[in-house]
Amino acid sequence: MAVKRTAPSPPTPRPNPNPNRRAPVSGADAASPSKRMLAFHFIRALARIHRSTPVPRRTRTIRRAAYSSMARAANPRRVWSRALLQQMRARRARTRRAAVLRRRVSAAPATPPGGARSITGEDQESTTLAALARTTAAAVPHRQAGEPARADALRRLVPGGNEMEYSNLLEETADYVRCLRAQVQLMQGLVDLFSGR
């Protein structure tokens, strides 16, 4: 099915009584990210996914597209959005490299040193990443004395939360929750729209 990428506006709005449906189109909150931007990015990503990705692995891709579009639509000054985008980029690079390596390994079963080198390269990257995380986590066990114990669980949840101070963490968390909520509302609205309601 040839799909042309038309203007990334949400599909023609029929008179849908669903309140969620109206939100992504008309609502433009100042505090939370603009819902139009969210819808724009997400739907563009969805169109791209439908074109390129095979069916079995769509769920994961869509989920990642949701996070990426959310991060892109958010205020780039936010630490979590930048961290999230970096995360996605690294993961994509990693999977690409892994796919390339797998192909290389399967195509050329010989050359263990080359294979070892590349594998170690990939391992190095993942290990460096893990090491980075560990070092940063070790370096920042408790930034402030008044920080409660739950804060590290929060740091793990919020992207880029490891390097932040506690006060900044709280602010980023609030923004992240707002964006997440908007994204979920958007997706729910789209689902309702296309589920026949």
Added chain:
Amino acid sequence: MIHAAAAAATGTTSRGHSVDWWSTAVTCSPDHQLPAGWSGPADGNSSRSGNAASSESPGSNSFATGVSSVTFQESAGVPGPAAVVPQPVAGTFTTDWSHPYYFDGSGFLGHMSSRNDQGHMNVLSLTSPSSNNSPMMPQDPHEQNHQFLSNLGLELLSSPTSPSPGFRSLLLKSLTEPAASAKPLSGFQQYQQQTMNQVPADSIREALQFSNSTLFWNPSPGFGSVEGLANLGAARQSLGQSRLASSRADKSTSEGAGDSSSVIAKKVTPDRTALKKARTGTPSPLPTFKVRKEKLGDRITALQQLVSPFGKTDTASVLHETIEYIKFLHEQVGSLSAPYLKNRQQVPHLKIVSRDGSEAAATKGDLTGRGLCLVPISSTFAVASETPVDFWTPFGAAFR
């Protein structure tokens, strides 16, 4: 043609609002047919609005211009005699600021009508800066009053630098002349009492300043009392402040969002912001520590409002709720990105932990809390027999 019609239409429509109070005011005083020779008031009005020198002048200017804009609208629509009528009303504005009680009692409508009563004298006062010294009001019952007032105004204007006792004597003289023959209106007496109550007894020094300020005539206290006259111009300055304060309250109540109130509010807010700036500028004793704690408290409150508005407000519970909420939202995203079935019957292949008050699923109680849902068996056949359709296909199909 079209423009004229449109202009007429807009004029009528715009007039329709302003005419409502205006027409009542006009009808209240049908004897307000001033002769056309009163171009003086117009000049006086403009010159007055130009002479913004006193403390209340900005407010008065805005108010006057606001009214004048309305009246000019009105005059544009209604030619002839009505053109002259607006001026005294515009003139009455500044004088009425000495009688804020009128704002309370009658509101804007009543105020306009009451103010029209003194329209004559006010016009007279307006004319005093201009060369028109003795305006003729043949059918005016308060002719002598107007004469007196205009004379007084002239006196005040012409002798700004006279010594205080001399000034007082002058005032006294001008007062006593027509005082015997003065026939005040009932409305005047009202004004008298009110302004007498309101105006505090002050020194003549302030009366001197009266001449410098914009032409404003306080008619009522002049009759029969030296004090009143002294306070006349007298507490002009103090009146300005008190008037501002009282008019602020009164006007805001009676007129809603009037020009003057907005101007006054604007005058007040810069002071407030300056105060605020001054206050925040002062360093607290332990700046980083206390400020940080306040910031944290504020942010925790913001989070709480965001996550669980009706829940507990302490840090630990807020953080707990936040963590749970974020986890829930992550799961929602994952499940919403999964393919759905046609008949809108979700198969939650991920364990969904419903949060309190999140979706309608919460209403199902315990079952939903465990990721289960009550469904009649008949509908499960549809689920069992169906092949999962990729839900997001319509997206690709829609984009053609």
